[in-house]
Amino acid sequence: EDQVTQSPEALRLQEGESSSLNCSYTVSGLRGLFWYRQDPGKGPEFLFTLYSAGEEKEKERLKATLTKKESFLHITAPKPEDSATYLCAGVNFGNEKLTFGTGTRLTIIP
Amino acid sequence: DAGVTQSPTHLIKTRGQHVTLRCSPISGHKSVSWYQQVLGQGPQFIFQYYEKEERGRGNFPDRFSARQFPNYSSELNVNALLLGDSALYLCASSSLWGVGTGELFFGEGSRLTVL
Numbered sequence: 001e002d003q004v005t006q007s008p009e010a011l012r013l014q015e016g017e018s019s020s021l022n023c024s025y026t027v028s029g030l031r032g033l034f035w036y037r038q039d040p041g042k043g044p045e046f047l048f049t050l051y052s053a054g055e056e057k058e059k060e061r062l063k064a065t066l067t068k069k070e071s072f073l074h075i076t077a078p079k080p081e082d083s084a085t086y087l088c089a090g091v092n093f094g095n096e097k098l099t100f101g102t103g104t105r106l107t108i109i110p
Numbered sequence: 111d112a113g114v115t116q117s118p119t120h121l122i123k124t125r126g127q128h129v130t131l132r133c134s135p136i137s138g139h140k141s142v143s144w145y146q147q148v149l150g151q152g153p154q155f156i157f158q159y160y161e162k163e164e165r166g167r168g169n170f171p172d173r174f175s176a177r178q179f180p181n182y183s184s185e186l187n188v189n190a191l192l193l194g195d196s197a198l199y200l201c202a203s204s205s206l207w208g209v210g211t212g213e214l215f216f217g218e219g220s221r222l223t224v225l
Contacts, residue, residue, distance in 0.1 A: 010118075026215055041218070042218050043114070043200050043202070043216030043217050043218050043219055044153065044200070044214075044216045045216070046213045046214065047216070049213070075209075087153075089152070094163060095166055096158055096166050097131030097143075097155035097158065097166050097168060098145075098153070098155060098214070099155070100145075100153050100154070101152050102150070102151050102152045103152055
């Protein structure tokens with residue numbers, strides 16, 4: 001069964017303190033690895049898609065990377081508005097469903 | 111342009127009752143997916159519809175059903191509600207028949223509480 005595991009569950013950082021969020025996956029025949037951001041009481045908002053090991057995507061203070069077994073979301077010099085839950089999801093070639101991890105709740109303290 | 115809209119935003123039901131949740135996708139999007147998100151967990155796939163046909167189903171009991179209408183809006187129905195059905199129900203639309211690039215556009219969800 002496909003599985004996506006995220007760590008840590010929660011992370012508190014001072015404003016400007018860089019860090020990384022981890023997503024490890026066991027998705028047979030991985031077709032794509034996705035990152036979403038979810039604010040409290042809202043639906044997830046798409047951030048990145050990664051297709052192959054070695055691929056990197058960047059958006060503002062966020063950079064997503066992918067290896068054969070895991071993905072990292074690096075956040076550089078975060079600001080309070082980056083506080084949210086970050087969700088990782090995988091999809092395989094066999095179906096069209098996203099398998100989500102439980103997320104990392106990120107809090108940036110001013 | 112309007113995003114994905116869901117209704118109702120909040121509702122409270124008692125065990126054994128039936129609920130219908132509604133979703134209107136982004137204009138021009140023909141694919142709608144439903145996800146269940148229990149508090150503190152990631153979303154879990156329930157159904158996907160494309161061009162009014164079911165294209166995928168997750169591991170949910172037959173109490174859960176859905177349909178898509180000619181205008182591409184969708185309904186999720188849950189019968190014989192259980193306490194464990196309490197969750198945020200998310201609808202997502204995309205312009206592609208499948209997950210494709212992974213850019214699903216989610217609505218803000220319908221929060222269901224079962225007492």
